[in-house]
Amino acid sequence: MDKTYEPHAIEQRWYDTWEKQGYFKPSGPGEGKEESYCILIPPPNVTGTLHMGHAFQHTLQDALIRYHRMRGFNTLWQPGTDHAGIATQMVVERQLDAEGKTRHDLGREDFINKVWEWREYSGGTITQQMRRLGDSTDWSREAFTMDPGFLQAVAEVFETLFDEGLIYRGKRLVNWDPVLHTALSDLEVISEEENGKLWHLRYPLTDGSGHVIVATTRPETMLGDTAVAVHPEDARYAKLIGKTLKLPLTGREVPIIADDYVDPEFGSGCVKITPAHDFNDYEIGKRHDLEMINLFTPDAKVNENAPKKYHGMDRFDARKAVVEDLEATGALVKIDEHKLMVPRGDRSNAVVEPYLTDQWYMKMRHDDPAKDLGGNAIKAVESGDIKFVPGNWSKTYYQWMNNLQDWCISRQLWWGHRIPAWYDNEGNVYVGQGEDHVREKYDLGKIELRQDNDVLDTWFSAALWPFATLGWPEDTKDLETFLPTNVLITGFDIIFFWVARMIMMTLKFKDVVPFHEIYITGLIRDEHGQKMSKSKGNVIDPIDLIDGIELETLVKKRTAGMMQPQLAQKIEKNTRKSFPEGIKPHGTDALRFTLTALASPSRDINFDLGRLEGYRNFCNKIWNAARYVLMNTEDQDCGIENKEMEFSAADRWIQSRLGKTIAEIEKQVKVYRFDLVANAIHDFTWGDFCDWYLELSKPVLQSEESTDAQKRGTRHTLVNTLEALLRVMHPYMPFITEEIWQRVAPLAGKLPSAGAKTIMLQPHPKSSDYAQDATAETEMHWAMEFILGVRRIRGEMNLSPSKPVPVLLEGVSKDDKEILARQAPLVKFLARLESIEVLDGNPPPSAVALMPGGMKIHLPMAGIIDKDAELKRLDKEIEKTEKNLEGCKRKLSNDNFVKNAPGEVVEQERKRVSEMEGTLKELRVQRERIAAL
Numbered sequence: 001m002d003k004t005y006e007p008h009a010i011e012q013r014w015y016d017t018w019e020k021q022g023y024f025k026p027s028g029p030g031e032g033k034e035e036s037y038c039i040l041i042p043p044p045n046v047t048g049t050l051h052m053g054h055a056f057q058h059t060l061q062d063a064l065i066r067y068h069r070m071r072g073f074n075t076l077w078q079p080g081t082d083h084a085g086i087a088t089q090m091v092v093e094r095q096l097d098a099e100g101k102t103r104h105d106l107g108r109e110d111f112i113n114k115v116w117e118w119r120e121y122s123g124g125t126i127t128q129q130m131r132r133l134g135d136s137t138d139w140s141r142e143a144f145t146m147d148p149g150f151l152q153a154v155a156e157v158f159e160t161l162f163d164e165g166l167i168y169r170g171k172r173l174v175n176w177d178p179v180l181h182t183a184l185s186d187l188e189v190i191s192e193e194e195n196g197k198l199w200h201l202r203y204p205l206t207d208g209s210g211h212v213i214v215a216t217t218r219p220e221t222m223l224g225d226t227a228v229a230v231h232p233e234d235a236r237y238a239k240l241i242g243k244t245l246k247l248p249l250t251g252r253e254v255p256i257i258a259d260d261y262v263d264p265e266f267g268s269g270c271v272k273i274t275p276a277h278d279f280n281d282y283e284i285g286k287r288h289d290l291e292m293i294n295l296f297t298p299d300a301k302v303n304e305n306a307p308k309k310y311h312g313m314d315r316f317d318a319r320k321a322v323v324e325d326l327e328a329t330g331a332l333v334k335i336d337e338h339k340l341m342v343p344r345g346d347r348s349n350a351v352v353e354p355y356l357t358d359q360w361y362m363k364m365r366h367d368d369p370a371k372d373l374g375g376n377a378i379k380a381v382e383s384g385d386i387k388f389v390p391g392n393w394s395k396t397y398y399q400w401m402n403n404l405q406d407w408c409i410s411r412q413l414w415w416g417h418r419i420p421a422w423y424d425n426e427g428n429v430y431v432g433q434g435e436d437h438v439r440e441k442y443d444l445g446k447i448e449l450r451q452d453n454d455v456l457d458t459w460f461s462a463a464l465w466p467f468a469t470l471g472w473p474e475d476t477k478d479l480e481t482f483l484p485t486n487v488l489i490t491g492f493d494i495i496f497f498w499v500a501r502m503i504m505m506t507l508k509f510k511d512v513v514p515f516h517e518i519y520i521t522g523l524i525r526d527e528h529g530q531k532m533s534k535s536k537g538n539v540i541d542p543i544d545l546i547d548g549i550e551l552e553t554l555v556k557k558r559t560a561g562m563m564q565p566q567l568a569q570k571i572e573k574n575t576r577k578s579f580p581e582g583i584k585p586h587g588t589d590a591l592r593f594t595l596t597a598l599a600s601p602s603r604d605i606n607f608d609l610g611r612l613e614g615y616r617n618f619c620n621k622i623w624n625a626a627r628y629v630l631m632n633t634e635d636q637d638c639g640i641e642n643k644e645m646e647f648s649a650a651d652r653w654i655q656s657r658l659g660k661t662i663a664e665i666e667k668q669v670k671v672y673r674f675d676l677v678a679n680a681i682h683d684f685t686w687g688d689f690c691d692w693y694l695e696l697s698k699p700v701l702q703s704e705e706s707t708d709a710q711k712r713g714t715r716h717t718l719v720n721t722l723e724a725l726l727r728v729m730h731p732y733m734p735f736i737t738e739e740i741w742q743r744v745a746p747l748a749g750k751l752p753s754a755g756a757k758t759i760m761l762q763p764h765p766k767s768s769d770y771a772q773d774a775t776a777e778t779e780m781h782w783a784m785e786f787i788l789g790v791r792r793i794r795g796e797m798n799l800s801p802s803k804p805v806p807v808l809l810e811g812v813s814k815d816d817k818e819i820l821a822r823q824a825p826l827v828k829f830l831a832r833l834e835s836i837e838v839l840d841g842n843p844p845p846s847a848v849a850l851m852p853g854g855m856k857i858h859l860p861m862a863g864i865i866d867k868d869a870e871l872k873r874l875d876k877e878i879e880k881t882e883k884n885l886e887g888c889k890r891k892l893s894n895d896n897f898v899k900n901a902p903g904e905v906v907e908q909e910r911k912r913v914s915e916m917e918g919t920l921k922e923l924r925v926q927r928e929r930i931a932a933l
Contacts (some may be wrong), residue, residue, distance in 0.1 A: 001740070001743060007546075007588065009591075010735055015139065018136065024136045027074050028595045028736075035072075035074055035078070036076075038486055039074045039487060039488070040078045041077065043143070046123045047091055049129065049541075051541070052524045055542035056598075057491070059133065060674055062134060062734075063488075064487065065137075065676065066136060067669060069759065070303065077135070077484075079137035080144060080465075081127070082145050084458060085457075086180060088415055089414065089415040090180070090348070092111070100555050102877040111414055112415065118756060132543060133592070134734045137471075143275070143469040145462065145465075152466040154431075154460065154468075156473050157464060157509060158419070158578060159420060159433055163291035167361070168360070168363065171357065172361070173356055174354070174355055174359055175353075175354065175355075178298065178350055179347055179411075180350075181412050182413055182588070184345055188347070189344070189345065190344050192342060197336065197605075198336055198338035199216055199323065199466075200334045200335070201222065203228060203246070203254075205246075211739050212270045213270060215268065220310075221719050222274070223430065225274050226291045227257050227285075228256050228272055229262050230259075234264040237270070240256045242255070248329060252781065257284075258271070259287050259288070275291075275292040276294045277294075277355075280352070282356075290667075294356045298355050298356065300473050313573040315353070317449050319693045352366055359409075359454075361407060364404040364835070373504040378402070379739065380507060380513050381398070382501055385513045389517055393518070396492070396495060411457050419452040423450055450607060458878050465825045466502055466515065467509060467848075470483055482505075484515055486515065490518070490519075491523065496906070515785075519831050522602050523605065524539070524605050524607050527608045537574055545585060545591050545612060546585065547581060548586070549582055551580070554579060555575050589733040589735050597611065597674075598673035599673075619733070619736055622729075626740045632701055633716065637711075638719050644712070648694060650826070651713055652776035653779070654696075655721065656777055659690045659772060660767070662765050665680050672833065699829040703825070706903075719744055722748075723745055727741070727759060727764055734760065779819050782853075783818070785792055787830050789857045790857060792849055793849050794859075796926070797861070797864075797865055803864075804832055804833055807833055807858060808859075809837070809855060809856070810856040811854050811856055841857075845861055845932045846858035847859045847861060867930060871930055874926060881920050888909055888916065
């Protein structure tokens, strides 16, 4: 093996080998359904790139897939990408805009061809990044939501639901993007707090008896008001209910209505109602049968429903004009500064407009149990057929599901699944899978038909992912084998928009749940707990963490496309401060293990580059440990030829510890505590194996007194423990484990002579394979405490670790004597001891270490240390500690400090006093001992 661990030298080579050899494919159907294991990848956008959330979730999915593949399951990780209607169309429209063209210049068919060209050009970016992460998905099954099979599945689902009355067309209020000219889902709307204003307006009573005052953040919408609402129990306005107001600037009369929605404590207690431009007002408007006046065109310009003066104005220009006119007429009472949540389209950044328009909807609840999509999805979780992990997410699920609204499934785009509905010249609608099918289904003959121009919400096709990726509507073997899948790993932000809808659709069309468990991951934030976003300049590209990136390149990458110079300067400053030397390369395995270790049940997870650096060092530790093992076992007899072997207590101990570690991993994988899996692997590898067992093997391997059988036993244990450990680590660190395993496996007799010569298809070690040896664990614990005790004394006395020293033992029990008789050579070797003697009388002046069982280890100081130099050092240390202690006590005696300082600061000072008093006592005792020499 190379002396230095270089991840880039091995990662791409091994991934290419795995993929070329077809190692990611399922092994084939087992004897029973329980032998299959399947995860569906949440499909990333086809034109997107990998972000830290992807890297996090993919790491966990791949770990489970590799773990179960090694456990012998018929394992499938189903890959694929989503066509991402809005995102992809925007990319191509921007390209056309750079050429001075629009999609309308091309026409629908040529524009769609242009999008397919872009998909062919850029669609492989994210899948190549997934390969860099080590994703062991079966690429031969890669799905795309615009594949022919998916198109057929979507059309059949739409037709079935329409024929059952679960899909219908209606005029309702939607989130409207006036730049993209399409309805948006709630997930595509980002609401953030912005500075705005609150305008207070005076609406006069028609009978001239007075007025009411309303407040609004959008004064231009008052042109579409159709009522003013008050709370039915608000005594201030009880006599006004049923009267009418004269709407300023329009002259229309609007009623004063009573509705429980109004909060009488907020503002004046009067609320203007604009049903066509506010979601809450829309519901009130339906309850009171109010007129719904749409004020805007699709691009948010004022239409003919407003007074003529405002026609054609952009909504924000109209706002200024309306405010000026209200002020001129005396209707404007006052203007307050006001912070408010402003909804913006996540793609266009345009302010989203609640907009009344004709759209297609899916009915979410129904009196008929067979058609109650939402109700059946609720029951699936209530019954335990589907389980959320952590369990508290089920409450979030129920909260949304119990307040379901019908789903707006249409989008005014060209790229996507075009709605399979056709209209005749009278406006009658016909739904089917293609025009020929529609004509035959409805016996239409040759009448003129035109297809609906809208496409379906991307989430509609994504909802079919669990069964459409496995071949539905065909009755495939994959559906029989892999559905329901085992677990879905995703973020909490799409529980409603994707997870719930997959449950609804799979129950409806396959009469089974799509998955048995839903593991909800936390959100990866930066090291300060801030959400990663381009506008904050704290986004970290996982590939940069793998490959490294120079500072100047990172700065350019983070500020690219920034339209605001001040923001770009701020991001550049923060980047230079956070990464003064850029980002060093860490390799995929270090990143994957870091993400595994961070996967706690917490909702928010802070990504710390320091931990990544630590796990890069962990990879180095593994590499160097493997080099030690190979140097001591290659070209040596490691016991694979059935010759006699004798195993030391250390050999038996490490095998016993390995068994316990595997048992812990088995336990934690079942409950998705990946962080505890990582802890178990790290603690055993770094502590038990590297720090201890490799050292414990040296006395046997390096002593001339060791027999061949003893050496053979230790070599056998070295290679077999490392080989098994590599298999344990493989799901989380696939590349380094494969590289080392190829060297170690032959020595352990584990490299197959035929078949797949890869660690990823070897059996995962089982805890039952390793006998628990309490005797060996007791003896090694005793020996380790002995060695650590001597090393502590050396550290305290500034003695060289390599200088042989004598020790005397006091309070030796029968058990101590028995263990010492067997382990004396080992502790003498590793503690660098000149001799070990059991005391009969009082010990000479010594430094002492106390063993857990009560035995004391004395290291006589006479002739070992420079008495004068050590006394001088101790005097200096005592003086320094006394000075610091006096300062802390003086601070605590100050009443102003104790009263005014934060409680935790005062408590910290008291803790320091206690610690320094203890340290001072120990230093003085040590000085007395040395002075007595």
